[in-house]
Amino acid sequence: MTIQVDGLSKRYGQKYAVKDVAFTVTPGKVTGFLGPNGAGKSTTMRSIVGLDRPTSGIALIDGRRYAEHRAPLGCVGALLDAKAAHRSRTARNYLTSIAATHRIPRSRVDEVLAATGLSSVAGRKVGGFSLGMGQRLGIAAALLGDPGTLILDEPVNGLDPEGVTWVRSLLRRLADEGRTVFLSSHLLSELALIADHVIIIGRGSILADAPATALTESGPERVRVRTSDASTLARLLAAPGVRTTTTTSDALDVEGVTAEQIARAAQQAGILLTELTPRRRTLEDAYTALTRDAVEYASS
Incomplete structure (x- = not known):
């Protein structure tokens, strides 16, 4: 029905x-x-x-x-x-x-x-x-x-x-x-x-x-990166369309570049990566993006 x-x-x-x-x-x-x-x-x-x-x-x-x-x-x-x-x-x-x-x-x-x-x-x-x-x-x-x-x-x-x-x-x-x-x-x-x-x-x-x-x-690819030199890696990856979010002192979530591109940039700069994990967009990610401007009771 x-x-x-x-x-x-x-x-x-x-x-x-x-x-x-x-x-x-x-x-x-x-x-x-x-x-x-x-x-x-x-x-x-x-x-x-x-x-x-x-x-x-x-x-x-x-x-x-x-x-x-x-x-x-x-x-x-x-x-x-x-x-x-x-x-x-x-x-x-x-x-x-x-x-x-x-x-x-x-x-x-x-x-x-x-x-x-x-x-x-x-x-x-x-x-x-x-x-x-x-x-x-x-x-x-x-x-x-x-x-x-x-x-x-x-x-x-x-x-x-x-x-x-x-x-x-x-x-x-x-x-x-x-x-x-x-x-x-x-x-x-x-x-x-x-x-x-x-x-x-x-x-x-x-x-x-x-x-x-x-x-x-849908949406940009997201990659979880872990390294002891996260701040340097973030500066290396900075470019139009690339977004890096620091999750902990040694971890980044990166959007706008592939895992392979991140690995190559780190290798050329001599930065050791201890994690490099492509992450599929979750339903929560999609929901948050769509409702960001539609929340009636948003927390400050």
Whole structure:
């Protein structure tokens, strides 16, 4: 099921949370949705599932608005707030009440409890759950209708390393089954391990919409250099288009020249190199470059 967002705008007074946002999320891929705090990620996701009404534009899932689907839970599973369950309810009771609205059998409740590792605490009240357990319960609710589309806002928030690995494996499997997986996360290193496609938003506008590999393979080559004479090497390499950044007293990150060019310059000057490592551009590098001027709450 394809998610299609076209000309989506949401205004609060004179301020736009999102403005003329357009993108498509296709099945069979994990699509990451990135942006600084206040960039418009949550507003966009809430608009897709009908929790926010756009000022203009449209968001469709499989060609229809979320509310127009006869059985929305069988179409879209969403985790937008891990604290949605009432504190006084047990995990099983919470999921059972949701299942009843769509005539989902109780056996499915037991299946998602087991799939999310919550079977042993199914009878406990949600108020006593840790943040990670609440996340697992939210994911269980999203999976309840066996949907073709998953929309998840920060699904690994609060999870321990085992839980993060489990979510990664789960989402990869769901995408490989041909489902649409759309998630936001601030853990860029984790998202880089799973995302096939990345959409980046800043100040309410789309900054990038591309395969993850296209973002990481673009940009200047970066080389990590380690030497006891880093300052001299930096002066030797100084030239238009070359950027050197001192990371420690004996290490440099160099952009704009190749590792071979650095090695030759060092050899000619009699400088011993103890490390010379070409570094591939990371998703974090690409994200930082794209959002540098779009951060709403920048630290001084």
